[in-house]
Amino acid sequence: MKTYINTIRTLKYFFCISILASALVSCEDDLETTAYGQPVVEDFYETPEQAEQALVAAYSAMGELAGSDFWGTMGTDIIFGEIGTDDFIKGGRTAENNAPLFQKDKWAVTTTNSVLEPLWNVNYKGILFTNLVLENVPNIVFEDENRQKEILAEAHFLRAFYYFDLVNSFGGVPIIDRPLAIDEYNVPRSTKVECYTFIEDDLKAAIADLPSRLNRDASYIGRADKGAALGMMMRVSLYQNKMGQVETYGNQLFALGHTLTPDYSTIFQPEGEWNSGSLFEINFTTDASILGTGIPRRVNPISNKAGGFVNARDGLRNEYEANDPRFDATLYFASQDYGTEWFVRKYAWAPYSNYQFPDIGGVNNSANNVRCIRLADAYLMYAEAIYDTNPSMAVEYVNKVRTRARGTEPLTVVPNLPTTLSGQALLDAIYHERRVELAGEGLRFHDLVRTGRAEDILSQYGFDINTHTVVPLPANQITLSEGVLTQNPNY
Template sequence: MKKIDIRNKRSLSCLVIVLLLTVTSCSDDYLDVDAYGKPVTENFYKTPEDMDQALGAAYYPMSEQYTSYQQVWSSDLFMGDIGTDDHLKGGLKLGDVPFLLQKQQFNLTPSNPYLEARWRIQFNGILYANLILDKIDAVEFDDAERKKELKAEAYFLRAYYYFYLVNFYGGVPLYDTALSFDEVNLARATEEETYAFIEEDLKKAIQDLPSRFDKGSEYLGHADKGAALGLMMRVSLYQNKMDQVKTYGEQLFMIPYDLVDLTSIFQPEGEWNTESIFEINYSSNTSKLGTSVPKQMMPRTPEDKGFGFSQIKEDLINAYETGDPRLDAYYYSISDSSIYGTGWYNRKYSWAPFSNYQKPTVGGLLNSEENVRVIRLADAYLMYAEAIYTTNPTTAIEYVNRVRTRARENGGAGNLIPADLPLTLTGDTLRDAIYKERRLELAGEGLRFYDLLRTGRASTVLSGLGFQSGKNEVMPIPYSQIQLSKGVLTQNNY
């Protein structure tokens, strides 16, 4: 897939921007769009090659989300874990990065710049996807199948960006086309309307996307049918639409995914393995094509050269049984009393000596090549188990035990931990076992806060950490966007 560098000349509104597209992987040619104040399409979006470049631009905000500072701190790998019972903000000291501390203490303000970064990134992606969907039908393709796939990828991307918004802010303005400056100021849709919009896009994506297993290695990085099905499972789960989780899960399981060795999932050799349903690609062979996630999470020592954010709380470490191989596979500890925090770190996003990823040598340490894992099969198995535990507990236990068996086998011959869940489990006891398994298997992947919210446990688990029911379920709408809308956008309970 081509990598596209998009820069904004002006940011009056997230959907009123100017595109500067630079193809970085193939040549130094570029298209410099010189109009000001609205998307310019008269001289672009004319050929299949244009549409391929436009697709690269539409993927760019997805990768931008995990780059430096405000962008990465507004991502779910930080906002989805910090402030929960799993992760501490970390950093140099308690007051380090006060805007991130607001999330830990559940006192976010509408002027927090990370809220603005998240809003801007997603709506940029929505604009780029809409420009493709607006223009592609008029473009003649020799390969009709590629045209269909490209359009389906745009639907996936628009759904992805809207999902990233609705989880965070609740209902947001819905744009199904690229609008001019004087049309762009729309009121917020409801949360239900936003989810319905996402589902319709994903249905279109599922219908026309191929499976990456039917494509060559050059397709890796593109959204495929499995990615759309996996995202639809998560979208359905967050709405408690368990029948849909079951339906789309069963379609996903017809694709030849398989669990892999526990210690390889988050390693270079594990990128796009058979457990991987969707990843965001990064490269460190060129400046600014990498991610800053490992740099942000590595220990703050002269040797490790990290910033020490999003450290693991003892409560999570203590949730594992002694002998569970995931404890060593997913975390590591540093004993240094001079470092602020718990001393426990996320091995899932690390570099040597704690993983096989090496420190980047091009573009600085914020330019790591490690792919961000968005959806993987173990998550899909546990979503499916949660969807069917009341109607088919035996099968639900089977899917949980697949995850536990994989973990156990990584402990070597004779290891008995974690044992299979007994087949006699039912009702709330089984439900709670599934909830716990999600925590143990998926910790550090940005899902904990949302799992607590959607299952109604946030008010209990997080109340002692500052969480307020009726307020902190969603984040503030950025103050800058309220101002730009001249009051059309309404604020959440902040």
């Protein structure tokens, strides 16, 4: 399932050379002008095979953010996004250990924080690669025209994915919908609403032409499919409080036939990769090409050759109901000199997980896939969208999640919600379920912001509603733009 990502490095090299060649055009008067070859980009987009390779390159920024880029990995929602919430503190060796994460823990992120630049740059690298696909692949002759449509649909999904990460981090950002000429690079910010509209349009294009992996053989696993696009559209709609859209796209998603995998404890184990309830994952593998993820290197205990970051607060631990099997599947205790000493099992390695410590390529090369969208999340988004218009059905979808959580335990463990539950009590039950079902997956902060609860819950930790709903744009980007990019308020 992971073999297709092994071409990423070759394609990344190709595009870097292409970009460099473009940058040198303005210096041609000072260079020897004899041509020894043909332009690389123009020669490349000629065959369906090259289109597939270019698409693989468009996936590469995902792996870079959560894998090979040191500070990019620190900046993921799974790490940077969770720290400072009511669920997790920084952890680590000491209170001051790792200044960028310390800033987030204290809600004092500066414009020069080391996670900001890769978060910005790598997402825009992914957008560049998707724009190259979208501009060039329509000109390639395919015998299989459906595959051409699928490639373009995957690229639309990927561009939406990268922009969604940017807009949730920085607010409104520059919208770049095609490869730019050198004199076009300095693009001003669009509004948050404009960015969301652009993301939705990309996802609509993806939904229209993507197949469901449930109708394909195993070779299709690892790609974005219709289920991934519908799940992402549900999340994009939820974050805008477009509950009617959440319901509409949820109905389309559920009609595909995905089911919850029966045992919650297997979801974040090797055997749980791309399980029946997995809608989208970022693939990683431990190999000599260093195509693994660095997340376990950050969140495992120091005693397990890691950084010891992202420690659970008592509030999260106490949120779980008695004997909820998800507690042990999500959190574990390991002795450490600083922090709460409660760690996230979802991205652990042995002996706290069936994922083994990397035996090649160093500690930043783990095989753990990153689970981005799960069916249980979609069920809870759907329940939240309809809780006030169809409370009995909302209860039904919450109970699907609770029944799976209970597994083979007695009915008194994580008991079903009463079918008569409604109103604020039902909404609170949905909020609870999201917190314990999705803990450690990088969604808590965004859930608090979009539901208007962030100020009440997070102000005790230093959160300011007028500043901290987004992070600052990287100072370097503001400087390079010569005033075209404006900084977020209060930074």
